[in-house]
Amino acid sequence: MERPSLKSWAEAAPRLVAVAAGRDTADLVIRQGIWVNVQSRELLPGHDIAIAEGRIAYVGPDASHCIGDKTKVIEAEGRYMLPGLCDGHMHVESGMLTPAEFARAVIPHGTTSMFTDPHEIANVLGLEGVRLMHDEALLQPVNIFTQMPSCAPSAPGLETTGFEITPEDVSQAMQWPGIIGLGEMMNFPGVIGADPKMLAEIAATQNAGKTVGGHYASPDLGPAFHAYAAGGPADDHEGTQEADAIARVRQGMRAMLRLGSAWYDVESQITAVTEKGLDPRNFIICTDDCHSGTLVNEGHMNRAYRHAVACGCDPLVALQMMTINTAAHFGLERELGSIAPGRRADIILSSDFHALSVETVIARGQVVAENGTITVDCPHLDWPDHARSTVHLGKTLGAADFEIPAPAGANGVRVRVIGVVENQAPTRALSADLPVVEGLIEAEGAVCQIALVERHRATGAVTNAFVEGFGYEGRMAMASTVAHDSHHMIVVGTSRADMALAANRLGEVGGGVVFFADGVEQALVELPIAGLMSDDKAETVAAKAEALGAAMEAAGCKLNNAYMQHSLLALVVIPELRISDKGLVDVTKFETTELVEKVLQ
Template sequence: MTQYLEAGSHGSIGDTSSKLSAVARGAAEPDLIIRGGRLVNVHTAEIMPDTDLVIANGRIVRMTDADEVPAGDRTTEIHAEGQYLAPGFLDTHVHYESSMVTATGFCRGVVPTGTTGAFMDPHEIGNVLGLEGIRLLLDEAANLPLKTFCTIPSCVPAAPGFEDAGALIDPDDVREALEWDDVIALGEMMNYPGVVAGDEAVHEKLSATYDAGLKATGHFASRETGASLDAFIAAGISSCHESIRREEALARLRRGMWTMLRQGSAWKDVPETVKAVTETDVDTRHLLFVTDDTHPDTITERGHLDRVLRVAISNGLDPVTAIQAVTLNAAEYYGVAGDLGALSPGKIADIVFLDDLASVAVSRVMVDGEMVAEDGEWVADDVLPDENEHTAAVKEAYPEWARKTIEIEPPGPADFEIPAPTDVEEVTAPVIRVHENQVTTSEESMTLQVDRGTISYSEDVSKGAVLERHGGDGSMGKGFVTGFGFDRGAVASTVAHDSHNLLVVGTDDEAMVRAAERTIDLDGGMVAVDDEVLAEVPLPIAGLMSDLPLSEVSERVRRLEDAWRELGCDLESPFMTMSLLPLAVLPDLRITNRGLVDTTQFEFIDPAGAD
């Protein structure tokens, strides 16, 4: 990354420093003055009433008392009396792919809510298409008004030896990508057991990161707060978003770690983890808020970081402290505070106008000194393709090899059978229990009946299967899962973290076949079936993202949620919960294309319960 970013078409501060100083001292007229706002000063944690912001070349040059600086003949004035002026919000850990749209659709959805910058970990597309796929996503994002920074994926695949992805990003690939201009850090180090145990390849990637002068971001999914956490941090990893308890967040803060509190569509950790600061007197300079994984309907209906801030504030956090966490703290962590994270001289004029502070009521959004959104709607011309042109623009950005990634033959009913030990009428099998709005699962032993040599389904116990879909060996792992509440039908998805193989969960083998077949026909996506297809969300780009506008994808997701409820599941964001069933770097029990994995002992186990 260069030391200073470009303020859109105005260039960097190095290109315009003389002009900026001239405007600040009154020797040249400003481009814009925002009059009379209540400035949220994140440097000093105070609200400054009746403050004007003077702007030139897309940057703030002065913050003054109201009406101190006169307008020039070519100066635009915007009146903000009664409104709060906050820096643009920065999401320090997010996967664009989880929104089911590409960078253009994500930008259209989040910028009007106040998010003006995002530190993206594209490990979803990386697991399917490798560095070439990541490059496609970054190239698309390069000219959008949302400032996109890349943390290069560190774990592709996430759990080597336990799953098969569509690509491999090895230490040499990491070293190459760290030289890209838009890469700012190493992405979440998910192989935390490898860090703690001294895995050579893991530490080679960390060493390459530090040699490049960049940060390594973390994913310490263990609930331990002692020696293993210390070993993880001692390896140089400086942030983590995996706290789910107050004690975990507090332990990270006390160790100097930049502690990311997560509130996505399904992972709703903030009400618990924010207690680490609301119930203590610890300093919050290392506090960050992230969305991680957010579905399209969450963005269109409830917002993005503005939603996360509302949750934090409603759970007792001071509003200015909350805003600091997604502005100044975020910019300081990633080393971009020279440009972003505050409203003070020299900073890029990314500004969020708020009608109310406590409810984070976003009224207008400015990027690079230009108003781009008002009342949740885009007002800037020519910064995004028209919604009618969206699909064509996305298809142009992603060639056919990125849109035809499902390389698998449709399965038959017999493929989903799980054989029982010989001559038994029932088995005691390990069953994955999912938990609503949590990333963790738990293992339960349950008695299941045997019919003609295969294990039968039972009430609230479904079968899960993961089919390798990247043109490899066509392997399939199987197991049982409970907690979804299905009483009939099946669901399937190629969003199956992190290798994104074909994941199917159902109540009978024939329904699972129908769900798998339809998902393959779509070139990837999400499907719910009973005797027929009930709802579907096509995701042809890498099997992860749609080429449709965000609003249309959001509507399809709502219909999919209705279909899941029709099948008996009333969990919130259930397909996001399902998508983590194969993620073998999270506790306790997971299914990958290679089999059923005990992720506490990191060993395969028999889904029939045999020793």
């Protein structure tokens, strides 16, 4: 499928020049606003913007020579005129929405460009899934660029995915019109070890002249980090402290500081600019993962902007980190990211620069949102039936599938426990002493049971372990087919019977997230597309997600955005301890480890 009509600069240039010179008239003129210039880092009152062919033709103190009988005029009335916001790294699937519905949710917040990595669907549907996401992205009235996923599986040998991505897939995708580069290279041990497959994917991307995304989820800034940087990734969003950001920009990478629904990594790193005085041009703010509730109720990149400013960042610098810096990173500085001649006319009108109230959003010269309401259509693909039938359990699960037998003769055991860390993606590797009752290890106190249910090949296999940090009380279970990155099914619970109910329920509805308490369903978010997304309206999905959050809280969970923490418990490329279909994974060593550490007599 092809992108809705937008002329290239070369096609539009004759008219842009003519409009700027006054020989032709503009399609749209925005009159007398404050030009927020991210090129020079200035606020310039009393300026006009003339737009033709969806691009900016003129920016100056008086565009009256560009106005004709058919020119639409918007009176800015002293409001700020900002470039549309860019999200430099994010996963549409994390919003529980298709690209069309994600766009519809974020456009009123001023986001006009997104650089998306659909590696979630790649793990479920392979290259076909990436192509479906890419094609729907190209239909939207804003700019959605796709990064070809690099790692499915993310850690070969430590997880089993529905499909695998190959260097040949990467080379093929680099020819697609909307592909901007390679998605985050999560297999950082592979890059450090010069794995031929990983280096072949990076080479295919660089040979195509496109950008390689990074993912270095390790605190080690020694030779391993330097080897990763030498392997070609051009950015990284896994930093959690100031030293991480500094190390990345010193090595020629862009430090991407993320504020997602549950990842709060801006405040701890932006001090590299605000206190250490590093050049902000190599810093980018992104979201990585935002669920629908955040998008509907709090915002998107405008939320991240306000947070960065609250952390002490100069508003103009913060804006650069989500406009011109992002565009330049992907080689699109002449296309977007600033209000300047030739660029796509992606513009926000706001009466409050500090709080960034988004009043009017213009994309490609068209008004797409007014006062929080979208004014254009976001077209959907016709998703094939097999993309809506991806949860294959192989059998009806029972409570016995979630039993954890103890070593023979044990009265108690010391076990390894996944420790959830609020507002961060990493987990902790903990230990707990648990009782053995009738030969089975029983969770107690703050420790819950966690299971990973295989759902791609109908094997009926269940991997069981323990997790701490959710704070659940009473009899409950929560299951999700969003389980980064292999996207099997994660079930967390205090009741094996409820865990079976939750898992079977998701098998019935074709995927999503469900919460049971005392044997009764409390909340359900259906995600029928690949078990990851809904093509329902963002507001509807957000309302269901809010009910899910309320059910979690009623069961004792007080974590911020605990659903996001739940969904990452199988992410075997971020330390320290995770679960996969292969067992319990020690991500500090990239190897499986035993659940039982010690038998207690």
